Amino acid sequence: MTAEFVIQLLAQGTQMFMVLLVAPLAVGVVRRVKALLMRRQGAPLLQGYRDLSKLLHKESVVADSASWLFRAAPSLIFALTWVAAALVPSFASGLMFNWAADVVALVALLGAARALLALAGMDVGTSFGGLGSSREMMIATLAEPAMMLIVLTLALAAGTTRLAGVADFFIAEPLAVRVSLALSLIALIIVALAENARIPVDNPTTHLELTMVHEAMILEYSGRHLALIEAASYLKLVLYLSLLICLFAPFGMAPATAGLGGWAIGLVAWVAKLLFGAALLGVWEVSIAKMRVFRLPNFVGVAFVFGFLAILLAFLSRGVVE
């Protein structure tokens, strides 16, 4: 019993540690792929780690008008995102604390991190902070209804909102190609792009005032505070990639009963799929341009429509409608 408990605890700890460890690498892969496709040399794959280390070793400059909230927010945002990332099944579905939050709670945890970040952006009292915060909250109002529809489709298919349960369902019922799930996949990808401030919703590499969203909010941050916020955004990318993998490509993931061997295979499969997903993101980002902020409703609206179609198709295929 106790040995089992320790192993379970270790597995959960491994997950928490692994998401943190892999996150900068995933971002490095995205950047590297983008650089290669643009025929640039590009930064080395490990640049993410170096960035964080550099930021941690610089002193923090805090604006005169900043309050305690500005200084407390980064660690809270990081912790919320980290816990959320650790709750998404990555290499194994039956981890010790996966049950503590279902997908609704997971989305809300990220929402809490976002609200804190938006508040921190407004704390110093600059025009850029407010600009970023207001746009971020607007994008959230577009993305969250679409996300809810995706959750509804998945819950309808798998009969549960626990991510581990959904993953188990898709492992057990392999490769039944369903139109509703394909539409959900597209919708989730769009939501993930919006939530992670990726092109075409936002450009993580720009500091051009007209187009900034995420970067505008964190403009006043420096040193260790900025390091934590950057790390949180890396984690968020890993979280959404893991979510996509867990829901739509769970092959290789160890089921709840698997032993250490299953976990090892699951771990390798998860890292490989994650890096492959990051590479795809890089390809996507060089092949499309950043959109104007007020064209976003159209883009994210596609996710909403696809989400809606998915759930309607799920009803039809279930045979509720005669």
Add this chain to the structure above:
Amino acid sequence: MPDLFVQGAALGALVFAAALAAVVRGPALAIVYPIAAVAAVALGVVDLGVLLQGGVLTARLPIGLPMIGFHLRLDSLSAFFGIVINGGVLATSLYGMGLDRVKDLTPRVEPLFPLFAAAMNLVLLADDAYAFLFSWELMSLASWALVVARHTSIDSRRAGHLYLVMAAIGTMALIFAFGGLAGPSGGYAFDTIRAHAPGPMIAVLVLTAALVGCGSKGGLIPLHAWLPLAHPAAPSHVSALMSGVMTKVAIYGFMRIAFDLLGPPAWWWSLPPIILGVITAVLGLLYAVFDGDLKRVLAYSTVENVGVIFVALGLALAFRANHQDAAAAVAMAAALLHILNHSWFKSLLFLGAGAVLHATGRRDLAGLGGLIHRMPRTAVFFLIGALSISALPPLNGFVSEWLLFQSVLAAPAMPQTTLNFASPAIGAMLALAAALAAACFVRVYGIAFLGRPRSEEAAHAHEVPLIQQVAMGGLALLCILGGLFGAVIVAGLAPVLTALVGSGLPNSGAGPTPFSLIAFNAARSVYDAPVIALFVAIASLTTLAVVHRLSERRTRRGPAWDCGFPDPSPTTQYTASSFAQPLRRVYGAALFSARESVVMPPPGDTRPARFSVTLVDVVWATLYARPGRAVLRLSERLNALQFLSIRRYLVLMFAALVILLSIATVMT
């Protein structure tokens, strides 16, 4: 039975306080608040006892209408709402104790405060139509008088006028509802009504009338127009009571009629509350996001929350009609918990707004800013309230939101195609409302408390008295505890759930920890707030420790960077209006005909450019202003009748007599 005596004594104490305050003047008026606080504790304790131990207390007083009497009854539903109400009364009374005895007390407010509290409690106890309507009207009139307490302001008078009209319409609808319930035999006691459930046609009329009567008091769109004017017009602690608590009495009225008196529901009863609720939830927040007045934003957010509660109630009706007890219990638990949670965080936010108003003399967001530096404790409490109402974990607003989403996710299991196809729309609209709530309260908090002060008053704000901080702090603590231990509260609500929908939450307490909230069963959906909060706490402490050890610890204060172009003037900050701009562009153009116009002076002219925004309140323009104009036109026409000669009046009377007689002849 002795419990009812305690209730009666406490209500008597409230009325006595009101009478006492009516005769004394000056600082002595402050006496009402300690009395109200003690009475609220007494009432709340009795309610809690009845809720936890079960049982129904009844009494009949020999007053009221002949033959009917004045029936009183305290069951689990009344007791639950009693806890909601008296928690709010206690917090606002504590806040009232901190009012300035020389400047703030007035004989227009203090005598009415305990009367208002007593009337709300009496509505819950009423067990016949007469007693219900009597206490309902007492509540309406007391709150109306509180709204017009500052009668010198034109806004208060206008709000009071509109409130009076809407309250009259609401009560008229309720009279119809009870008339329908009592039927031709005229059994107005609730016991008699329970024994004779009305037929389906009557039930439709009663349900519609109840929705109008209770919806107008609760602020269901399109009957909400008075609420955002009236709630902010009252003194802040009364606003807290009206918004946080009185809207709950309206919901109680609806629940009493729809779930108790009207008998077993049909599934399509659920459609009006769900549809109106969804519209109310989304539109209410859009109003809130576009508004620039702190207290009015809070009032609009109340409208939204009432909408959310009505959606949950509608779902509970539908599940109950389909005999899906577990799902009905989840939806009803969401409704009850949201009622409780909203009374806590909305009271907290209104008290916070009162503190801001007291400290700065302003409630327009355009004149606030930077209050987190000048009012640190109020800022913390308001932040907790703002995050709770945005339904963010691990605070209490999320617990009820989570349960509500779980019940929406169960809606596809119902046999009715209409409800199946409605469920994704309901879920998406509720998610939109949740995201808009977060945007709304990030805006309110970011503009009012963060940033730099936008006015002299905000720059010299001061913290409020300790007792008012205690009132806000207590509510903030409840928001945190309610968030962590929502599962325990839901378990405690089992008697109410059983009474309303037939069963408590299934598998309550069967989760991995005693604090796991379980919808349906543990394999399906679990939310464990303490575990998540613990994880977040451990993660942030670990992070702090590691960062502290590894990183450069020096922190330097300097001027803001602002991408290289910092401007010391506080007017360069984002304002409430500019924060709303992205949302206005996305949602305002279609729903509010939002127009932005820029007036540019010609080159060489040194006048500043002007930017203006116009928003049209569609509901007001179509449903209130237009009929209002029609009534005005009609009365102007009819006005001519006032100035006729006596001969013409005689002719008119004769003609009327002839017409009536001929109608009577034809009819017979």
